[in-house]
Amino acid sequence: SQKIEQNSEALNIQEGKTATLTCNYTNYSPAYLQWYRQDPGRGPVFLLLIRENEKEKRKERLKVTFDTTLKQSLFHITASQPADSATYLCALDTGGFKTIFGAGTRLFVKA
Amino acid sequence: DTGVSQNPRHKITKRGQNVTFRCDPISEHNRLYWYRQTLGQGPEFLTYFQNEAQLEKSRLLSDRFSAERPKGSFSTLEIQRTEQGDSAMYLCASSPDVEEVTHQETQYFGPGTRLLVL
Helix, strand or coil, X not given: CCEEEEXXXXXXXXXXXXXXXXXXXXXXXXXXXXXXXXXXXXXXXXXXXXXXXXXXEEECCEEEEEECCCCEEEEEECCCCHHXXXXXXXXXXXXXXXXXXXXXXXXXXXX | CCCCEEECCEEEECCCCCEEEEEECCCCCCEEEEEEECCXXXXXXXXXXXXXXXXXXXXXXXXXXXXXXXXXCCEEEEEXXXXXXXXXXXXXXXXXXXXXXXXXXXXXXXXXXXXXXX
């Protein structure tokens, strides 16, 4: 079955540094991959989508890469701010209507 | 507010009782999803509707769970004979139909209904 792995440990970084989160997957070749942000007690919020034929996508301080050979996506937040502290979820397309989410990585940005 | 709304936001019930949750998607979205999320985990897919048709169901959705979207607008998720293991956040999401190419795969989530079964 499809499996998604994200850093299980929380990531603690200093304000202004770049945060890098990892998403690895197995047993599938998704047409696209998405990243969502989730704050405590709230639903996930869409951030970026990257397709299998795209290597990199950017949106303001966010950058996502997608390596279909390694079956890995990296999510970067540059010039991080305390307001970026949240859980970041990776989500895979399965070719049907079902989306599979990773467990998420908690990011803490210290002022 | 034109986002996805869910009611109630919180529900406490006793084991064995039935509960029903409601989701109102973004009005022009034809696709509607239900997920369950437990602490420290990502959302787990439960079921999907295209308009009023339920097109996909997860094996997680036991016979105690039923979902409807009778007029292709709002949806309800009912859990019968609740068990303590049903305690979780239940999330609803909606997305535009496939004819709308831009962000067709993006899902817009509601705030969730947190269920606690005692």
